[in-house]
Amino acid sequence: MSNPRQPAYPVNPMFTNRWSPRALTGEAITREQLFTVLEAARWAPSAYNYQPWRFIYALRDTAQWDPIFNGLREGNRTWVKDGSALVVLASAKNAQFPGAAAPGPNAWHSFDTGAAWLSMAFQAMHMGLVAHALAGFEPDQIRAATGLPDDYAIDAVIVIGKQGDKAKLPEVFQQREAPNDRRPLSATAMEGKFSA
Ligand SMILES: Cc1cc2nc3c(=O)[nH]c(=O)nc-3n(C[C@H](O)[C@H](O)[C@H](O)COP(=O)(O)O)c2cc1C
Numbered sequence: 001m002s003n004p005r006q007p008a009y010p011v012n013p014m015f016t017n018r019w020s021p022r023a024l025t026g027e028a029i030t031r032e033q034l035f036t037v038l039e040a041a042r043w044a045p046s047a048y049n050y051q052p053w054r055f056i057y058a059l060r061d062t063a064q065w066d067p068i069f070n071g072l073r074e075g076n077r078t079w080v081k082d083g084s085a086l087v088v089l090a091s092a093k094n095a096q097f098p099g100a101a102a103p104g105p106n107a108w109h110s111f112d113t114g115a116a117w118l119s120m121a122f123q124a125m126h127m128g129l130v131a132h133a134l135a136g137f138e139p140d141q142i143r144a145a146t147g148l149p150d151d152y153a154i155d156a157v158i159v160i161g162k163q164g165d166k167a168k169l170p171e172v173f174q175q176r177e178a179p180n181d182r183r184p185l186s187a188t189a190m191e192g193k194f195s196a
Pocket of ligand 1: 018019020021022076132133134135136137156179180
């Protein structure tokens with residue numbers, strides 16, 4: 001299969017080399033490895049440096065794994081079972097920014113937490129690991145499993161693992177187990193005014 005990831009401009013290859021495989025080996029990673037990935041996310045930028053993100057993690061083969069894993073939708077559970085760590089990415093919905101008289105809604109809580117996620121993904125890749133974001137989960141179940149208060153949003157669940165053989169995936173996922181493409185930049189970048 002030809003690689004669809006041909007950058008139109010000379011970007012650092014890290015941007016096109018990162019992708020989200022589903023085939024994982026089921027091997028453990030160390031707490032040190034997980035914390036190295038989380039450490040990268042800690043340095044993400046955020047509005048007023050508020051750092052709204054929180055990382056609630058579970059390593060495989062620990063008591064914390066099942067309650068979070070069971071909150072994932074079935075389609076994800078078929079392959080996330082071979083992950084090495086799960087991270088619930090949550091963010092504080094409110095903040096008291098400098099100069100504000102009282103706490104109020106932080107419009108950027110998910111935007112900032114998205115930056116933290118991508119830092120995680122690049123650090124994982126740098127360590128020869130895979131990080132794959134998931135929206136396919138039951139929010140109420142994840143909230144109950146983690147004890148997350150209502151004033152925190154669940155932005156995503158991240159599975160971190162070691163890339164494995166795609167032959168072990170269900171057929172439907174085997175066909176999709178390759179880096180995907182992007183629409184051209186000309187359809188995304190607009191000079192001065194929006195155009196559809
Ligand atoms: C917020 C978010 C939620 C996602 N949810 C899922 C998911 O539930 N299951 C899944 O298999 N992939 C999920 N993905 C992976 C995307 O499908 C993938 O990132 C996208 O197709 C781009 O591919 P790439 O990451 O390989 O470049 C999610 C990605 C993001 C960023």
